[in-house]
Amino acid sequence: MIRDITLGQYYQVDSILHRLDPRIKLFGTMIYVISLFAFQNITVYICAFIFLVSVIALSKVPVKFIVRGIRGVITLLIMTSFLNIFLTPGTVIWQFGFLKITYEGIVQAVTVVIRLFLLIMGSSIMTLTTTPNQLTDGLERSMRFLNMIRVPVHEIAMMMSIALRFIPILLEETNKIMKAQLARGADFETGNIIKRVKAMIPILIPLFVAAFRRANDLAMAMEARCYKGGEGRTKMKPLKYKGRDFLAYFILISYFVGMLFLGWIDFIPLLIH
Amino acid sequence: MKIIIDHLNHHYEAGTAMEVKALDNVELVIEKAQMIGLIGHTGSGKSTLVQHLNGLLKPSSGTVYIDGEDIFEKGYSLKKLRSRVGLVFQYPEHQLFDETVFKDVCFGPLNLGLSQKEAELSAYEALRMVGLGDDSILQSPFDLSGGQKRRAAIAGVLAMKPEILILDEPTAGLDPRGCREILDLLKKLQKEKEITVIIVSHSMEEVAEYVDRIVVMNQGKIVFDDIPKSVFRHHEELEEMGLRAPEVVYLLEYLRNAGLPVRVDLTTVKEASDEIVKVLEEKRG
Numbered sequence: 125m126i127r128d129i130t131l132g133q134y135y136q137v138d139s140i141l142h143r144l145d146p147r148i149k150l151f152g153t154m155i156y157v158i159s160l161f162a163f164q165n166i167t168v169y170i171c172a173f174i175f176l177v178s179v180i181a182l183s184k185v186p187v188k189f190i191v192r193g194i195r196g197v198i199t200l201l202i203m204t205s206f207l208n209i210f211l212t213p214g215t216v217i218w219q220f221g222f223l224k225i226t227y228e229g230i231v232q233a234v235t236v237v238i239r240l241f242l243l244i245m246g247s248s249i250m251t252l253t254t255t256p257n258q259l260t261d262g263l264e265r266s267m268r269f270l271n272m273i274r275v276p277v278h279e280i281a282m283m284m285s286i287a288l289r290f291i292p293i294l295l296e297e298t299n300k301i302m303k304a305q306l307a308r309g310a311d312f313e314t315g316n317i318i319k320r321v322k323a324m325i326p327i328l329i330p331l332f333v334a335a336f337r338r339a340n341d342l343a344m345a346m347e348a349r350c351y352k353g354g355e356g357r358t359k360m361k362p363l364k365y366k367g368r369d370f371l372a373y374f375i376l377i378s379y380f381v382g383m384l385f386l387g388w389i390d391f392i393p394l395l396i397h
Numbered sequence: 398m399k400i401i402i403d404h405l406n407h408h409y410e411a412g413t414a415m416e417v418k419a420l421d422n423v424e425l426v427i428e429k430a431q432m433i434g435l436i437g438h439t440g441s442g443k444s445t446l447v448q449h450l451n452g453l454l455k456p457s458s459g460t461v462y463i464d465g466e467d468i469f470e471k472g473y474s475l476k477k478l479r480s481r482v483g484l485v486f487q488y489p490e491h492q493l494f495d496e497t498v499f500k501d502v503c504f505g506p507l508n509l510g511l512s513q514k515e516a517e518l519s520a521y522e523a524l525r526m527v528g529l530g531d532d533s534i535l536q537s538p539f540d541l542s543g544g545q546k547r548r549a550a551i552a553g554v555l556a557m558k559p560e561i562l563i564l565d566e567p568t569a570g571l572d573p574r575g576c577r578e579i580l581d582l583l584k585k586l587q588k589e590k591e592i593t594v595i596i597v598s599h600s601m602e603e604v605a606e607y608v609d610r611i612v613v614m615n616q617g618k619i620v621f622d623d624i625p626k627s628v629f630r631h632h633e634e635l636e637e638m639g640l641r642a643p644e645v646v647y648l649l650e651y652l653r654n655a656g657l658p659v660r661v662d663l664t665t666v667k668e669a670s671d672e673i674v675k676v677l678e679e680k681r682g
């Protein structure tokens with residue numbers, strides 16, 4: 125049965141990272157990811173790792189939660205490394221029949237695994253320390269400049285938060301409808317793929333009708349309280365930068381500059397050649 | 398079609414920190430063609446209990462015997478079970494989905510393996526029983542009125558010809574006339590078709606004049622199981638559980654305490670008014 129699916133993976137605890145403005149976290153994740161993929165340099169990865177570990181420490185989230193993100197992609201990691209090890213052309217260092225392992229292959233595989241690992245851990249930190257609503261707030265505020273080219277930023281952000289809000293409600297609705305149809309002898313498990321897809325109709329149609337009904341009621345309720353879009357609307361908890369946010373920006377920018385430098389160092393021997 | 402519920406327990410999220418004991422050693426026997434009112438405050442376990450009766454939920458321990466057979470035994474066909482035990486959920490009109498009311502009502506019997514002709518026959522009978530005419534059954538279910546939709550949804554379950562019919566809050570959201578119509582229909586089914594009817598509700602007042610027996614649940618346990626008049630005498634305990642006896646019971650007790658020698662074991666407005674008139678005339682005479 126559909127049980128309680130916790131949206132995203134927000135971990136509730138009070139830490140510096142949790143108190144940071146969501147815009148910082150979005151920015152930080154972005155430059156972290158760029159730094160991982162712009163360069164292929166072991167020093168860069170080591171620095172990224174140190175950065176990651178310090179961020180994890182600051183977040184006060186237990187390590188086992190962070191590692192959970194990796195569990196999903198373990199198979200992917202293993203598969204990609206295998207493909208890279210055995211299929212990359214280059215200087216062969218070991219051969220058994222037609223199976224060959226190349227030096228380049230190993231380098232590729234290791235790079236991919238390190239990158240994916242650091243990437244997943246890094247983005248997990250963001251979702252673990254920021255609630256979905258904070259993220260939408262952060263995005264809305266960052267994208268505000270798009271208002272100038274007539275993009276309805278507020279309305280889009282409102283749609284995102286309403287959608288997030290309704291996911292558990294609609295899951296519950298699906299559960300109820302499923303039970304009602306099961307009570308009428310419906311069977312969702314047996315039969316070939318076509319049969320099983322057809323069996324979903326008695327769930328999907330009532331679900332759509334329910335969603336529209338709720339949307340209609342919500343729209344009326346919002347209008348009854350004078351909602352008319354983002355124009356002239358104030359926020360109850362506006363995002364305001366605090367001292368620690370500026371410090372965080374400073375740290376992030378220095379990190380990025382440092383990474384650029386380390387990355388460039390790699391290029392210098394190439395330039396000399 | 399006798400139902401025996403034997404030492405039934407159900408734990409939600411068993412073994413975790415959030416374990417909830419939804420059913421606590423429930424024991425109940427329901428004879429054929431009885432009409433039972435299953436009353437309880439929200440969270441008392443009544444919905445959980447009825448979902449065991451048609452196999453939607455499995456118990457943590459205990460059994461349910463229907464006609465002597467253990468329904469949770471391996472090999473007991475759930476489809477067979479659901480053809481004998483019909484469960485109508487709250488706001489059943491939300492489960493309507495097909496192009497016409499008629500097609501929707503055929504859904505149940507077709508799932509049970511009946512042929513198209515047999516299914517259509519059952520559907521037609523069921524729609525007749527709930528009082529939906531030829532003009533409405535060919536319409537889209539979404540074009541019907543609220544009361545009609547509800548009756549169409551109930552017909553959808555009746556078409557499966559259940560011997561036991563369970564309805565969770567069948568009168569929710571209906572006006573007084575709608576309530577009466579549904580409850581009269583259920584009484585008719587019990588008397589004419591000898592169907593065992595279980596009505597789950599949080600309002601005793603409504604079901605009092607229709608049911609043979611009231612079973613009151615609280616926190617997963619059965620607290621009272623008796624004829625309506627007897628259950629209502631415990632109205633103080635009922636109030637502690639967040640329930641209320643019919644208003645006339647309170648009125649009769651008030652009058653009695655004020656000195657008028659009326660009987661207090663009456664449940665409907667008519668019975669109460671007749672009694673009060675009778676006692677007043679005796680007093681005068």
